[in-house]
Amino acid sequence: APAPPAPDEVITAAGKHVIVIGGGDTGADCVAHAHREGAASVTQIELVGEPPRNRPDDRTPWPRWPVKLRTSYALEEGGERDFAISTTGLSGVDGEVREIHWVKNTGEPPFAPIPDTEEARPAELVLLAMGFLHPEQELLEAVGVNRDPRGNVKAGAYATSVEGIFAAGDARRGQSLIVWAINEGRQCARVVDRYLSHQTPRDPREELAVGSSLRAGSSEAGADPPLKATYAGGDGLSG
Ligand SMILES: Cc1cc2nc3c(=O)[nH]c(=O)nc-3n(C[C@H](O)[C@H](O)[C@H](O)COP(=O)(O)OP(=O)(O)OC[C@H]3O[C@@H](n4cnc5c(N)ncnc54)[C@H](O)[C@@H]3O)c2cc1C
The missing domain is CATH 3.50.50.60 (FAD/NAD(P)-binding domain)
Structure with missing residues (x-):
């Protein structure tokens, strides 16, 4: 059997400020797992703007799947989320990420950045949950x-x-x-x-x-x- 990874090679959320990029189901699982591993904080960010709280009948009439705000089981356990965020960069020291940089956007394609909304947040583990492209x-x-x-x-x-x-x-x-x-x-x-x-x-x-x-x-x-x-x-x- 292969040797277990050295402690400094293990990827863990323990004690870290965790950012999950992507507001879907995979992102929810990342949030939940980060909680389990004892993250210091967990923030989930989504590119698209916040959906309405109730079914918008003009946009998704029955029986279509309603596009509306849902709160995953994971966020009910803790953590923050924010919508209409475009990530602009990651910065760090010695190859280790320390901060995420982002800007608020209009919430709709083409997601134009909103001036003077740039922000940096502590980020020691960044998980990408932005969708499946294809197999390697x-x-x-x-x-x-x-x-x-x-x-x-x-x-x-x-x-x-x-x-x-x-x-x-x-x-x-x-x-x-x-x-x-x-x-x-x-x-x-x-x-x-x-x-x-x-x-x-x-x-x-x-x-x-x-x-x-x-x-x-x-x-x-x-x-x-x-x-x-x-x-x-x-x-x-x-x-
Ligand atoms: C975070 C997350 C949450 C999900 N939640 C759900 C859910 O709640 N309900 C649901 O129905 N579906 C869910 N899915 C989708 C579901 O997991 C997949 O549809 C399903 O696992 C696909 O099975 P698979 O056998 O095709 O591929 P996989 O389960 O991806 O298995 C592929 C295997 O091939 C191995 N492999 C890759 N390359 C090689 C190689 N070169 N040589 C040998 N082995 C290799 C991989 O390590 C992996 O073990 C979720 C997916 C993700 C990522």
């Missing part, structure tokens, strides 16, 4: 698999463009949810099993349909088109 590209480039325009692995029915390499979950569909990762992992395993046992490729959802009327590709299967099953092509089911 280095490995994908090294193995030469095709990617979609967002930088995710192009692997329609889990087979990538390189025979024998398969992808599932966030790496294939982009930022998503645990239930999708579990579902894709299982379906991908079926595809890999057929590949390794030299069987012809098949839509992995057919296995799920045994004994039910929901055969993939049938009219009952709803809007899901049949997967184009192949072991090297990368097309088929889109995320």
Whole structure:
């Protein structure tokens, strides 16, 4: 087993002024974890302006997901948050961050800075929770698999463009949810099993349909088109 990291290599919030950049769910988990580790203070900042407290019916009428102010479980435990903040820099000593610099913005694209609102705050640990871009590209480039325009692995029915390499979950569909990762992992395993046992490729959802009327590709299967099953092509089911 690899040796545990040296104490000065461990990233911890203990005793530190923590800044979380990003006001979404990942940011909320960062806030909660910083509390657990005993941070001196936790501040969560968001680029976009503060949403209204009640559903704005003109902007998000029912049944659309209402854009309104929500307070995460994490902030109920403590910490501060602020909206309409553009980070302008980090400064520190000997490679260690000490302060974050920011300016208030208009709260809406293009987030123009508001003059004379520059501020610096103590920041000894800065956590970036600004959204998932795509899987790390280095490995994908090294193995030469095709990617979609967002930088995710192009692997329609889990087979990538390189025979024998398969992808599932966030790496294939982009930022998503645990239930999708579990579902894709299982379906991908079926595809890999057929590949390794030299069987012809098949839509992995057919296995799920045994004994039910929901055969993939049938009219009952709803809007899901049949997967184009192949072991090297990368097309088929889109995320
Ligand atoms: C902070 C946060 C909170 C979330 N909260 C929720 C939630 O509440 N509910 C929910 O449904 N979803 C949540 N999600 C999303 C959910 O975690 C993901 O959709 C899910 O974990 C994706 O599973 P996965 O197996 O595709 O990828 P991952 O869980 O990311 O697993 C990929 C694995 O591959 C490993 N890896 C990377 N590169 C290599 C390599 N070169 N060689 C070997 N291994 C490698 C990584 O270390 C990692 O263990 C959250 C995500 C984040 C980041």
